[in-house]
Amino acid sequence: MKSIWLASVCALGIPAAALAQAPASPATSPEAATTATPSTPSPANPTTAEADDSELARGEIVITATRRAQVLSDVPIAVSAVSAEQLKNSGGSDIRQLNQLAPSLLVSSATNDSSAVARIRGIGTVGENPGLESSVAVFIDGVYRSRTGVGLTELGEVERIEVLRGPQGTLFGRNASAGLINIITAKPSFDFGGSAEATYGNYDNIRFAGGLTGPILGDSVAFRIDGVYNKRDGFLPDIISGRDTQNRDRFLVRGQLLIKPSDDLSIRLIGDYSEKDEECCGAAYIAPTRNLSRAADGSVVESPNTIQQIIQQLGGVVPLPANANDKYTRVASITPGRGYFQDTKDFGISGEINYDLGGASITSITAYREYKNKGAQDGDFNSLDILYRDDQDRKFETFTQELRLQGTLFDDRLDFLVGGYYSRETLTVDDNIKYGNDFERFANCVLSDNFARAVGQPSLVNTADSSCFNRTVAGALAANPALPAATRGQIAGLAGLAPLSAAGFNPLGGFRNVAAAIGFPTTGAFLNGTGVVQNEFEQKSRNYAIFTHNVIDIIPDRLMLTLGARYTNERKTLQSNFNSNNAFCGALRATALAGLANLPCVINNNAGPGFTSGQAGTIKKESEVTGTAVLSFKPVDELLTYISYSRGYKAGGYNLDTSALDAPNAALAGLPANTPGNGRVEAADLLFEPEIVDAYEFGAKLDLREFKLNTSLFYQSFNNFQLNTFNGVNFEVANIGACKDDLGGRDGDLIAGNSACASDRTRAGVISKGVEIEAFVFPARDVTFTAGVTYTDTAYRKNLTGLNGTSLATTLFQLPGRRLSNSSAYVVTSSIAFTPQINENLSTLFYLDFRYQSDLNTGSDLDFEKRQDGFGVVNGRIGLYGKDRIWGVELWGQNLLDQKYQQIAADAPLQGGSTFRQTQQFGTSTNGLYITFPAEPRTYGITLRTRF
Numbered sequence: 050m051k052s053i054w055l056a057s058v059c060a061l062g063i064p065a066a067a068l069a070q071a072p073a074s075p076a077t078s079p080e081a082a083t084t085a086t087p088s089t090p091s092p093a094n095p096t097t098a099e100a101d102d103s104e105l106a107r108g109e110i111v112i113t114a115t116r117r118a119q120v121l122s123d124v125p126i127a128v129s130a131v132s133a134e135q136l137k138n139s140g141g142s143d144i145r146q147l148n149q150l151a152p153s154l155l156v157s158s159a160t161n162d163s164s165a166v167a168r169i170r171g172i173g174t175v176g177e178n179p180g181l182e183s184s185v186a187v188f189i190d191g192v193y194r195s196r197t198g199v200g201l202t203e204l205g206e207v208e209r210i211e212v213l214r215g216p217q218g219t220l221f222g223r224n225a226s227a228g229l230i231n232i233i234t235a236k237p238s239f240d241f242g243g244s245a246e247a248t249y250g251n252y253d254n255i256r257f258a259g260g261l262t263g264p265i266l267g268d269s270v271a272f273r274i275d276g277v278y279n280k281r282d283g284f285l286p287d288i289i290s291g292r293d294t295q296n297r298d299r300f301l302v303r304g305q306l307l308i309k310p311s312d313d314l315s316i317r318l319i320g321d322y323s324e325k326d327e328e329c330c331g332a333a334y335i336a337p338t339r340n341l342s343r344a345a346d347g348s349v350v351e352s353p354n355t356i357q358q359i360i361q362q363l364g365g366v367v368p369l370p371a372n373a374n375d376k377y378t379r380v381a382s383i384t385p386g387r388g389y390f391q392d393t394k395d396f397g398i399s400g401e402i403n404y405d406l407g408g409a410s411i412t413s414i415t416a417y418r419e420y421k422n423k424g425a426q427d428g429d430f431n432s433l434d435i436l437y438r439d440d441q442d443r444k445f446e447t448f449t450q451e452l453r454l455q456g457t458l459f460d461d462r463l464d465f466l467v468g469g470y471y472s473r474e475t476l477t478v479d480d481n482i483k484y485g486n487d488f489e490r491f492a493n494c495v496l497s498d499n500f501a502r503a504v505g506q507p508s509l510v511n512t513a514d515s516s517c518f519n520r521t522v523a524g525a526l527a528a529n530p531a532l533p534a535a536t537r538g539q540i541a542g543l544a545g546l547a548p549l550s551a552a553g554f555n556p557l558g559g560f561r562n563v564a565a566a567i568g569f570p571t572t573g574a575f576l577n578g579t580g581v582v583q584n585e586f587e588q589k590s591r592n593y594a595i596f597t598h599n600v601i602d603i604i605p606d607r608l609m610l611t612l613g614a615r616y617t618n619e620r621k622t623l624q625s626n627f628n629s630n631n632a633f634c635g636a637l638r639a640t641a642l643a644g645l646a647n648l649p650c651v652i653n654n655n656a657g658p659g660f661t662s663g664q665a666g667t668i669k670k671e672s673e674v675t676g677t678a679v680l681s682f683k684p685v686d687e688l689l690t691y692i693s694y695s696r697g698y699k700a701g702g703y704n705l706d707t708s709a710l711d712a713p714n715a716a717l718a719g720l721p722a723n724t725p726g727n728g729r730v731e732a733a734d735l736l737f738e739p740e741i742v743d744a745y746e747f748g749a750k751l752d753l754r755e756f757k758l759n760t761s762l763f764y765q766s767f768n769n770f771q772l773n774t775f776n777g778v779n780f781e782v783a784n785i786g787a788c789k790d791d792l793g794g795r796d797g798d799l800i801a802g803n804s805a806c807a808s809d810r811t812r813a814g815v816i817s818k819g820v821e822i823e824a825f826v827f828p829a830r831d832v833t834f835t836a837g838v839t840y841t842d843t844a845y846r847k848n849l850t851g852l853n854g855t856s857l858a859t860t861l862f863q864l865p866g867r868r869l870s871n872s873s874a875y876v877v878t879s880s881i882a883f884t885p886q887i888n889e890n891l892s893t894l895f896y897l898d899f900r901y902q903s904d905l906n907t908g909s910d911l912d913f914e915k916r917q918d919g920f921g922v923v924n925g926r927i928g929l930y931g932k933d934r935i936w937g938v939e940l941w942g943q944n945l946l947d948q949k950y951q952q953i954a955a956d957a958p959l960q961g962g963s964t965f966r967q968t969q970q971f972g973t974s975t976n977g978l979y980i981t982f983p984a985e986p987r988t989y990g991i992t993l994r995t996r997f
Contacts, residue, residue, distance in 0.1 A: 112130045114211045114231060116220055117455070121757075125609070125691035125748065126213065126215070127213070127215055127746065127821060128214065129153070129214075130212075131210045131211075133207050133209060135880070136210065139943075142204060142256075142279070144156055144197075145165070145201060147210065148922075149899075151878070153170055153214055154167065154168070154212055155167070155902075156197070157952040158982070159330065160177060160332075161422070167197045167228075167230060168185065168871055169184075170214060170215070170817050170819065171872030172226070174197075174699075175909040178780045179443050179705055180703045182195075182196075182702070183196055183197045183225070185227050186223050188231045190234055190401070191222075194420075195445045198422075199395055202301065202325060204234070204301075206244070208234060208235050212228065214228045214761075215697075216677075216696065216697020218596060218613075218697060219597065219614065222468070222470035223449075223472070226767070234275075234319075235275070236307060238263065238271060239263070239268055240263065241264065242262055242263065243259065243262065243263075243997055244259060244994070244996040245257075245996075246993065246994045246995075249990055250281075250991070252284060254282075255281070256277070257277070257278045260274065260275040260276070265306075269308065271306070273304070274303070274305070275303045277300060277301045281298075283296035285333070288366065288381070294328045294329065295328070295331065299324065299327065300323065301321065303322075314402075314405070317400070317402075324394050325392070327390070327391050328390050330391075331383065332381065332430040332983075333379060333983055334367055334377060335951075335978075336373075336375065336376055338369065340352045340976045341963075341965060341968040342972075349968055355502070356960050356961040359512060360491075360960070363512055365382070365433035375949065377949070377951070384427050387426075387437050387485075389424070389425065390424060390425050391423075393421065394420075395421075397419065398417055399416035400415050409454055413451070413453075417448050418445070418446075419444070420444070423440075423441070425441065434488070435958070437482070437483060437485050441480045444476070445474060446474065446477075447474040450470070451468065451470050454468070463600070463601055463602070466597060468597070469594070470595075471592070471593045472590075472591070475589050476587070476588040476589075481580070481582055483581065489559070489576040490517065492959075494512055497510045497543070500543070502974045502976065515557075516543065516558020523540050524544075539645075542563070560575075560576065560649055564636075566642065579633070581654075582628045584656070588702070589621070590619065590622075590702075592617065594615055596614065596616075597612075599611065607682065608683075609681045610678075611677070613676050615674070615675045615676060620669070621669045621701075621702050621703065622662060623660060623662075624660055625659040625660050629654045629656065634649050635654055653779075656707040656710050657710075666723050669702065671701060673739065676695070676696055677696070678693065680693070688751050690747075690749045692746070692748075693748075694746075695742075695744045695746070696741070697741070698739060698742075699771065704781070706779050709735050710731075711726060711728055713730065741767070741768045742768075744763065747761070754827075755828070758823075762821075763817070763819060764816075764817075764818045765817040765818065766812075766815070767814065767816075768811075769786060772784075774861065775908075775956065781860075785850075786813065786850045786854070787812050787849055788807075788849075788854065789812055797862050797865045798859075798862060799859045799973075801858075805856045806848070814845060815843070815869065819839065820839075821839055833882045834882075836880075837877060837879065840874060841872065842874065843868060844867060844869060845869065860910060861910060863966055868905075875902070875919075876901065876902045880898035881895075881898075882894065883895040890931060891932075893930070894927065895926075896927075897924070901919065903919040907953050907981070912979070914954070914964060914979045917954075925942050926942075934994075935995060937995070938991065938992075939994065940991055941989065941990060941991075941992060942989040944984075944987045944988065946987070949986070950984050951981035951984065952981075952982050952983070954979055954981040954982075955981075956979060957978035961977035963975040964977065
């Protein structure tokens with residue numbers, strides 16, 4: 050929507066990573082790794098608690114991120130590990146809770162949990178367009194999940210989670226440009242055991258979880274089954290109907306078989322099904338609401354927001370906080386009969402085979418998954434019926450196959466890994482979005498407000514009139530010779546004083562008078578109820594890759610060289626069907642009054658019938674070579690240093706949104722076919738190119754047993770960074786680069802098309818640099834402390850351009866030289882766990898964790914109004930347990946200080962435009978309203994646990 054209004058120190062990061070875990074010797078197969086926390090035995094192996102206490106209290110953190118079971122302090126990459134126990138203590142049941150434990154990571158969501166975004170080092174795929182792949186890949190038990198949002202469902206019992214930072218592609222089947230989240234769930238055990246828990250908390254939060262594992266056929270076959278059910282009231286009530294939004298109603302069931310015909314062969318079969326049936330996600334209005342204008346002396350002047358007044362005068366509600374220091378109040382205002390239901394189903398099967406060949410082992414992971422999300426949305430986030438969708442569907446059907454051979458050669462001087470990956474995915478998207486029953490009248494009022502502000506006559510607006518024009522004031526303005534003739538004529542016509550093409554009184558007014566002027570019928574529903582009846586996209590992708598990751602022991606146990614490479618081949622095909630019924634939009638665009646088409650055409654109605662398979666622009670092919678090189682050195686056994694270079698890649702694709710299609714324009718007919726901006730509807734309008742990253746890193750890891758310190762200094766440059774920006778109704782995708790030449794500030798003005806750069810003079814447009822540190826301290830027998838501080842400088846360069854040096858849209862004028870959205874300069878995390886034994890039968894837990902992040906902007910277009918001040922979140926848990934933790938009682942709280950902060954902010958759809966900087970820099974009058982998707986408030990409750 051904003052496009053409409055424009056047209057008319059060094060860095061420190063200490064992730065609070067895993068608690069101490071049971072030591073494990075390095076092994077070729079990652080399946081050899083086991084993990085446990087100091088205070089809690091594994092439910093599948095209660096005897097773990099009987100291990101030597103000093104080993105557990107100061108044991109090593111073992112990870113398999115490198116596809117080898119290795120001690121964390123010996124791995125020359127930036128990776129954080131979070132144990133199952135720490136995730137439980139922090140209250141986590143999905144990956145969003147990792148925010149508290151890994152400061153370089155941020156997981157957030159807005160209108161749909163299925164489109165959640167994960168960011169590492171300030172980089173992530175912004176927005177909610179299913180056509181974009183994630184910059185941060187998510188793997189669960191070795192299986193790639195198509196989008197980050199699948200991690201926002203219940204995970205069940207996990208063994209650990211590993212967060213790899215920086216580009217990935219030589220260790221895992223699927224590549225990623227910013228990082229990777231590797232989730233390892235609890236495996237079946239040949240020792241019979243189980244666990245169960247029940248939780249009750251505020252908002253009527255009810256949660257049950259349990260697992261059972263044990264042998265089926267002696268030492269040959271074991272099973273495991275886990276289940277979770279969670280139901281909770283919402284924390285964002287609708288003040289119109291009284292019902293809650295942002296509720297929870299979800300469950301998960303996962304079954305596993307572990308088959309070991311011999312010591313050399315193991316087969317792990319997994320089947321899972323999860324479902325969510327919730328109302329998510331409503332939004333709250335951001336305060337203050339205001340109009341802005343620039344005075345003659347250059348100062349910015351505030352006045353009451355005219356769009357808010359129009360909404361309220363038409364019967365709508367704009368809920369705002371009573372406290373002037375609050376940015377929003379936790380309530381929503383929803384149109385009666387509309388809502389935000391989300392029905393999500395995620396299920397799949399996978400088989401992992403590991404076979405030890407002697408000097409090497411082979412691993413095969415085969416999986417098929419389906420992910421379905423069906424939703425609806427009160428698209429204006431307001432009780433007026435302006436925009437709505439009631440039939441949005443997204444479906445991913447994905448088959449993946451990964452094959453790896455790894456082992457050692459030359460007396461273990463070469464540790465090699467060679468792998469292949471294949472995936473085939475069908476993504477189906479269908480959607481509708483229509484103007485609501487109040488749209489026409491509201492649009493007339495927006496139009497009258499635009500003219501009122503332009504001529505300085507606020508009394509021109511009259512919401513009691515069907516045209517929303519005060520006809521008396523309009524008559525006086527139409528007779529005022531000081532105004533331009535065109536302006537006087539439009540005011541008279543829109544107010545119904547005269548048809549736009551002839552003299553005489555016409556009582557219709559507003560857009561119906563425009564319709565009458567162009568010979569379009571003005572009877573019936575007209576604009577209300579029109580829009581996209583159903584748009585359908587089907588994107589098929591085929592990906593195959595060959596990758597290798599090899600560690601050469603130049604000086605045994607001292608100097609090592611890691612070399613990795615990957616070849617990726619990607620092919621995407623698109624076909625679509627479009628169906629819309631707003632005939633007025635197309636008729637108006639074809640006339641001399643096309644300048645008035647912005648509002649009635651805000652839902653793109655000129656998409657045509659769609660694109661057939663094989664049509665020009667519907668096939669996209671890519672191939673890319675990426676890789677990594679790491680030189681690591683251990684001057685002493687306790688210290689590892691390394692320096693690395695990595696090149697990463699994220700595939701291009703299609704913007705699955707018809708708003709990206711060109712509006713028909715005969716004046717541009719001479720431009721080349723199948724190119725964006727040529728005034729013709731083509732599949733090329735939807736294309737965006739791959740994102741390439743070059744990353745450099747220097748790190749050091751110190752392991753003194755009672756004290757462990759990991760540090761990394763990084764520099765990353767992103768070329769053709771894929772930016773997905775919300776324009777007030779739809780998402781627009783752009784590739785961001787920069788020009789090597791000075792553009793004289795033209796990339797930050799409001800003149801379309803004037804900041805182009807020669808294609809051979811472009812470079813990376815986004816830079817992410819900083820320092821990360823992670824520390825673990827074991828100061829006493831039952832105390833574990835982690836702490837972290839991250840500083841990152843993740844920003845757009847100046848002299849920004851689009852793809853191949855083209856000019857960016859004027860909506861992005863605020864980007865040059867500024868920090869990326871949802872990227873804080875500083876993040877601080879810490880956690881402490883105290884697990885004293887009261888006597889031989891009772892033990893306790895005292896746990897706190899904390900995350901602070903400095904100021905950030907939560908809008909992808911960096912509007913000043915979308916800033917979020919720095920804030921901190923504290924979680925805590927107190928527990929009492931019986932002998933061997935056969936039973937336990939825990940009192941817990943999350944967001945204990947009830948910190949009120951926003952995840953994502955956005956333009957309120959169709960509700961004004963422009964931003965503070967636009968007024969400040971260019972004198973543009975501003976009347977926009979903004980909404981935010983709030984984070985969860987304080988929650989607390991009690992959890993009962995048992996295990997056997």
